[in-house]
Amino acid sequence: MIVAAQPAGLADVRAANLAVVLRHVRGNAPCSRADIAAATGLNKATVSILVADLIRRRLLRETGPSGHRVGRPSTMLGLDGMPYAVVGIEVGSDQLTAIAVDLPGTRLLSWHRSFADHATSPGRAVATIVALARRAAAHVGRQGRQVLGLTVAVPGLVDGDGVVRHSPNLGWHNLDLRGDLETALRKPDYPIAVDNNANLAILAEQRYGPYPGPANLAYLAGDSGISAGIVVEGQLLRGSRGFSGAIGHIQVMPDGPPCVCGRRGCLEAVAGIPALIRRALPDAESGPRRTDHAPDVEEVQRRAKANDPSTLEALAETGRWLGYGASLLANLLNPDVVILGGRFALLAPWLLASAEATLTERAVAPRAGGCRIVASTLGAGSAAPGAAARVLDHIDAGHLPEPSARATSHEASQAYAR
Numbered sequence: 001m002i003v004a005a006q007p008a009g010l011a012d013v014r015a016a017n018l019a020v021v022l023r024h025v026r027g028n029a030p031c032s033r034a035d036i037a038a039a040t041g042l043n044k045a046t047v048s049i050l051v052a053d054l055i056r057r058r059l060l061r062e063t064g065p066s067g068h069r070v071g072r073p074s075t076m077l078g079l080d081g082m083p084y085a086v087v088g089i090e091v092g093s094d095q096l097t098a099i100a101v102d103l104p105g106t107r108l109l110s111w112h113r114s115f116a117d118h119a120t121s122p123g124r125a126v127a128t129i130v131a132l133a134r135r136a137a138a139h140v141g142r143q144g145r146q147v148l149g150l151t152v153a154v155p156g157l158v159d160g161d162g163v164v165r166h167s168p169n170l171g172w173h174n175l176d177l178r179g180d181l182e183t184a185l186r187k188p189d190y191p192i193a194v195d196n197n198a199n200l201a202i203l204a205e206q207r208y209g210p211y212p213g214p215a216n217l218a219y220l221a222g223d224s225g226i227s228a229g230i231v232v233e234g235q236l237l238r239g240s241r242g243f244s245g246a247i248g249h250i251q252v253m254p255d256g257p258p259c260v261c262g263r264r265g266c267l268e269a270v271a272g273i274p275a276l277i278r279r280a281l282p283d284a285e286s287g288p289r290r291t292d293h294a295p296d297v298e299e300v301q302r303r304a305k306a307n308d309p310s311t312l313e314a315l316a317e318t319g320r321w322l323g324y325g326a327s328l329l330a331n332l333l334n335p336d337v338v339i340l341g342g343r344f345a346l347l348a349p350w351l352l353a354s355a356e357a358t359l360t361e362r363a364v365a366p367r368a369g370g371c372r373i374v375a376s377t378l379g380a381g382s383a384a385p386g387a388a389a390r391v392l393d394h395i396d397a398g399h400l401p402e403p404s405a406r407a408t409s410h411e412a413s414q415a416y417a418r
Helices: 010-028 033-040 044-056 122-144 177-184 197-208 269-273 271-280 294-305 308-333 343-362 383-396 407-418
Strands: 060-065 075-079 084-091 095-101 107-114 146-154 163-169 172-175 192-196 218-220 226-232 337-341 372-375
Touching: 010 033, 010 044, 010 060, 010 075, 010 172, 010 383, 033 044, 033 075, 044 060, 084 122, 084 197, 084 383, 095 122, 095 197, 095 383, 107 122, 122 146, 122 172, 122 177, 146 177, 146 197, 177 192, 192 197, 192 383, 197 218, 197 226, 197 337, 197 372, 197 383, 218 308, 218 343, 226 269, 226 308, 269 308, 271 294, 271 308, 271 343, 294 308, 308 343, 308 372, 337 343, 343 372, 343 383
Parallel strands: 084 146, 146 192, 218 337, 337 372
Antiparallel strands: 060 075, 084 095, 095 107, 163 172, 218 226
């Protein structure tokens, strides 16, 4: 039986229009109500009503009159969000990173905590993540802010319910991380989400990097493993169950070195950070469960800066394999750019030349207008801001907060001060 499509209700239309106005101001502030009407096609009366609602919700604020216009000056608008914060946590193999930002994206906190001794014990790992999340929420709460969401970035396969189905580099299998966090945090009044680290990192690149609009992007996250975040025409590609992007476990060298997934010759087995360390620092301590790679990456950087020949060759070989992986993405998806992120971003000055050469050699698309490979402009830790960006994207899509009692009290005190 075919069911006729139901028309959108007035509440749905209003929510969509509120989101349109909010997104326009986010991208074009300072701007006036007339600017919004001209850009969105909404009539001026409707825009005035929507803006009033967004100001009431403390999402927009009036910033003062325009200074360079003929005739009566317009009242300009900008993002507010003072009473709100969103929290993102990135789970790495050896470190936890927590950030909180307000709605305009201003960073309110940025914390790092060693995680190497906890990562492979799911119980201890969850307890450590909970403690960090609780501390971050309390910190912004003391600033008078309402937490609108918490997202945790994890390397591995994460389903739509926030269950970490398989994270070979952490040794996690079927861990209901979202459920455990909700229980431990006593079902807070803000939503909790868990997602793949590369998916969230590419959301950060999309929001904060130099790739505005409906770009086609791919992101190679380099930590203990390699995963890919993929954006097609501005939309994150998740696959049918959320398991897209496991490029690190594509076999690129039959009978190659063993991989943590149990197979041999996977891309991450030849191009991941542990493989690079073995290549560049053959005397370094190693082992299948060693997760603290930061000191070794720093040593590789030091030797590369000193132009050590064996280190430079190890980096060049790793770059060639990354270029091979980028060519797979280029030939299948034709992205505008492939971004090297995670610890690859730290080593990009010595990886990019050989990666670019291999990509050029193996990509089918013409070099002019074809895919480029670049380093992340956000540095090594873009999954944490991407986790926060996921909440902001949800708000920009029309899931808007109502002002809390705390926000209303703050607004009243500000009005009294004026």
